[in-house]
Amino acid sequence: MGNSSKLHRLQxxxxxxxxxxxxxxxxxxxxxxxxxxxxxxxxxxxVVVCVAFPAQGAES
Amino acid sequence: MxxxxxxxxxxxxxxxxxxxxxxxxMSIGLASFLAVIEALWLKTKKPVYLEIYKFWLxxxxxxxxxxxxxxxxxxxxxxxxxARFAQMAGPAIGPLIALEVLTAFFLEAGFLGIMLFxxxxxxxxxxxxxxxxxxxxxxxSASWILSANSWMQTPAGVAIRDGHxxxxxxxxxxxxxxWLYRLPHMLTAAYLTASFMVAGVGAWxxxxxxxxxxARRTLALGTAFGTVLIAGQVxxxxxxxxTMLKYQPSKMQAxxxxxxxxxxxxxxxxxxxxxxxxxxxxxFQLGIPYLGSIWLTHSLNGRVEGLRNTPRDFQxxxxxxxxxxxxxxxxAMVMFAVGVASLWLRFRGKLFSSRWFLWILVFMTPSGIIAxxxxxxxxxxxxQPWVIYGVLRTVDAISPVPAQALxxxxxxxxxxxxxxxxxxxxxxxRIIRRGPGEVPPHxxxxxxxxxxxxxxxxxxxxxxVNSSITQRS
Numbered sequence: 001m002g003n004s005s006k007l008h009r010l011q012x013x014x015x016x017x018x019x020x021x022x023x024x025x026x027x028x029x030x031x032x033x034x035x036x037x038x039x040x041x042x043x044x045x046x047v048v049v050c051v052a053f054p055a056q057g058a059e060s
Numbered sequence: 061m062x063x064x065x066x067x068x069x070x071x072x073x074x075x076x077x078x079x080x081x082x083x084x085x086m087s088i089g090l091a092s093f094l095a096v097i098e099a100l101w102l103k104t105k106k107p108v109y110l111e112i113y114k115f116w117l118x119x120x121x122x123x124x125x126x127x128x129x130x131x132x133x134x135x136x137x138x139x140x141x142x143a144r145f146a147q148m149a150g151p152a153i154g155p156l157i158a159l160e161v162l163t164a165f166f167l168e169a170g171f172l173g174i175m176l177f178x179x180x181x182x183x184x185x186x187x188x189x190x191x192x193x194x195x196x197x198x199x200x201s202a203s204w205i206l207s208a209n210s211w212m213q214t215p216a217g218v219a220i221r222d223g224h225x226x227x228x229x230x231x232x233x234x235x236x237x238x239w240l241y242r243l244p245h246m247l248t249a250a251y252l253t254a255s256f257m258v259a260g261v262g263a264w265x266x267x268x269x270x271x272x273x274x275a276r277r278t279l280a281l282g283t284a285f286g287t288v289l290i291a292g293q294v295x296x297x298x299x300x301x302x303t304m305l306k307y308q309p310s311k312m313q314a315x316x317x318x319x320x321x322x323x324x325x326x327x328x329x330x331x332x333x334x335x336x337x338x339x340x341x342x343x344f345q346l347g348i349p350y351l352g353s354i355w356l357t358h359s360l361n362g363r364v365e366g367l368r369n370t371p372r373d374f375q376x377x378x379x380x381x382x383x384x385x386x387x388x389x390x391x392a393m394v395m396f397a398v399g400v401a402s403l404w405l406r407f408r409g410k411l412f413s414s415r416w417f418l419w420i421l422v423f424m425t426p427s428g429i430i431a432x433x434x435x436x437x438x439x440x441x442x443x444q445p446w447v448i449y450g451v452l453r454t455v456d457a458i459s460p461v462p463a464q465a466l467x468x469x470x471x472x473x474x475x476x477x478x479x480x481x482x483x484x485x486x487x488x489x490r491i492i493r494r495g496p497g498e499v500p501p502h503x504x505x506x507x508x509x510x511x512x513x514x515x516x517x518x519x520x521x522x523x524x525v526n527s528s529i530t531q532r533s
Contacts, residue, residue, distance in 0.1 A: 012404070019400035023393070026291055027298045029358055035295060042291045046403055050284040053406045 063463035066455050069141035072470040074440075076133055078433060079477050083127030085432045088202055088247065089254025090120040091195035093285075094175075098188045108277050114179075115274070115496040116258070119488055121176055126480055128165075133473075141466060145447050145457035151225050152218055152233050156208040164201035168194050199247065206246055210239035212448050213439065214307045220451070237307055241300040242439075248293040249435060252395065253428025255286035260425025261492055263418040274496045276412050279421070283411070287399030294392055304442075308449060310370040311442030314381035316356060317345065318366035327352030327364045331386060335378040340368055376444040384437035391431040398424060 024030070025038030094113055101109035135157060138146040146153075174182055174190035182190075217232025218225050227233055259282025265275035305312045317330040319340050328347035336343050353362040367375055398420060405411045412418075447454040 015400065015404045019397060022291070022400075023294065023396050024354075026294045027355060029354055031358065035298065039291055039295045043288050046284070046287045046291070046399070049403045049407055050280075050287075053409070054280065 063467060065461060065463040065466055066458045068463050068466040068470060069458050069461075070454065072466060072473065073134075073137055073141055075470065076130065076137060076473055076477070077440075078436070079481070080127065080130040080134060081432065081436055082429050083123045083130065084198070084202070085250045085253050085429060086123040086257070087120055087127050088198040088250035089252070089257075089428070090116055090123065091191070091198045092251060093254045093258065094120060095188075095191045095195040097281075098191050102184055102188055108273055111274055111496045112278055112281075115491070117176065118491050122484055122487060124172070126484055130477070130480070139459070140461065140469065141459055142447070142457050143459035143461075145452060148223075148225050148452055148457075149212070149448060151227055152211060152215075153208050156204050156211075156234070160201055160204035164197045164204065167200065168197035171197070202247060202250070203243055206243045207234050207236070207239050209439070210242050211236045213242070213304075213443055214238040215448055215451055225451075238300070238303055241296065241303050245293070245296045245300050245435075246432075248289055248296060249428065249432045252286060252289045252293060253432060255282045255289060256395070256421075256424050256428045257426075258282035259286060259421050260423075263421035264425075264492070265495070266412055267415065267418050267422065271495045271497070279412065280406075283399070283402035283406075283421070286395065287402055290392065290395040290399050294396060297389075297392065308443065309365065310367065310374060310376060311381060311438070313365055313367040313369060314376045314378045314442055315385040315438060316352070316364055316366075317342065317347075317378065317382045318352075318364050319368050319378075320366040321368050323352065323364040323366060325353065325361045325363045326350045327356065327362065329355055330382075331390075333379075333382060335382065337375075337378060340372075374445060376442050380441040381438055384434045384441065387434035388431050388438060391427050391434070395424070395427060395431075 022038055022042045025034050026042065028035040030038075094116060097109050097113045097116070100106075101113060171190040171193040174187060175194050178187050178190060211233055214237040216236040217227060217229035217234075219228050220226075258278050262275040262277075262279030262282060265271045266279065301312065317333040317335070318327070319335075319342065326349065328345075328349045329351035330342075330345050330347035332344075332346040333342045334344040335341075350360065352364055353360055356362065356364050367378060401417060401420075402411060405414055405417055443449055445453050445455070447457045
């Protein structure tokens with residue numbers, strides 16, 4: 001397995017773990033305050049990614 | 061065989077309301093989506109937004125029409141199957157439904173014609189205003205209906221005197237304890253439904269290599285909206301869960317699949333059970349250890365209250381509530397995962413080229429509708445045996461109508477609605493197969509009855525070309 005493939009797999013797993021963490025935070029596992037903070041951080045992060053990376057070919 | 065009118069009345073209402081809710085869910089979501097798309101078109105003047113608008117307007121129009129017709133049926137069914145409920149709850153529910161008609165229906169009816177047929181007849185700003193009014197109308201409509209239904213879940217602001225219900229406070233009837241949470245939960249469900257539909261259709265075109273520009277734009281928009289919305293929905297859902305645990309504990313006890321007064325510690329999170337209501341136990345159960353404590357009590361060793369805490373006569377049927385909740389929650393988790401994956405693929409610049417992801421989006425196209433239906437099953441079956449929680453039992457709300465009459469109308473509803481859904485699916489698939497920007501001029505919404513009866517209105521472009529060649533020769 002090449003280094004780039006390993007790196008890709010590692011990055012994908014990190015992204016999945018970040019997703020699992022945010023899901024649990026938003027459903028209140030760590031309390032209401034962290035749920036609100038988690039929701040705000042996720043939404044802000046999603047908006048930043050969508051604006052900064054508008055997906056190739058979607059804009060013209 | 062002796063038929064039980066209370067069972068037939070319930071099956072009939074369950075069938076008609078399940079059918080109905082599909083269409084308002086779509087039209088609430090699509091109306092707001094269309095308003096956003098038209099705003100983007102007005103702002104950027106990019107033709108792709110007009111293409112997206114016209115394409116989804118056709119599907120919105122069909123769904124809206126079926127939603128209105130099947131909604132009217134429900135009001136009549138109060139009288140047909142649940143006359144005692146109508147008699148008792150009329151003073152509280154009646155004005156809410158009347159206000160829905162007076163405010164939302166009138167607003168929608170006033171501007172729907174301009175929205176559907178006015179694109180080339182009025183100025184773009186007036187047309188955008190009409191789209192916004194229709195979108196706002198759908199929100200107002202949902203607010204009244206959710207207020208009425210939430211009042212049935214958590215009745216407030218009324219007193220029972222000599223068997224009759226009297227409204228003491230309209231403010232408390234309207235803003236009852238669950239309405240503030242159930243309304244945003246339902247509206248977000250509608251927006252999610254539209255987002256996944258839009259993304260799914262875009263993904264389908266990309267997989268087929270057709271309408272690339274349209275497909276990329278719709279997929280990008282659908283996944284972006286869906287990702288933000290599902291996070292909000294999960295949060296609202298959790299708050300609503302806590303509210304219902306306080307006001308309707310039996311519903312949430314049934315939804316989690318525990319019978320014991322206090323579950324074992326740590327509690328597992330069950331994904332599959334075979335409940336035995338008569339013996340108040342599960343014949344079989346399969347779950348993930350610790351997860352029940354973590355998700356439901358927010359601690360590692362918390363115990364969960366089971367359905368035996370509710371007297372037997374007041375218990376809902378566990379199986380229905382449990383599986384409806386699992387479908388809704390399971391789909392929410394999948395939607396969340398899809399949202400995270402879409403952000404990751406967007407970041408890597410592979411959102412449109414990852415075929416596995418495009419196929420997932422195609423399969424997720426109806427996910428919003430399925431999750432919404434499951435959510436309503438949780439709400440309605442979890443409230444049983446009450447029709448107005450703690451006030452009126454469902455068996456006491458049934459009309460004194462022979463079971464045969466209810467059965468015959470049920471059969472009629474099934475037949476008529478089968479025609480509706482077939483027609484909707486046939487036309488929706490034809491619109492999708494035909495694609496955007498390939499609408500023959502006479503198939504554009506014009507409001508003309510003459511045009512509506514032309515034979516090729518929704519026909520394929522190939523047949524139109526062949527037909528015109530034949531006519532010329």
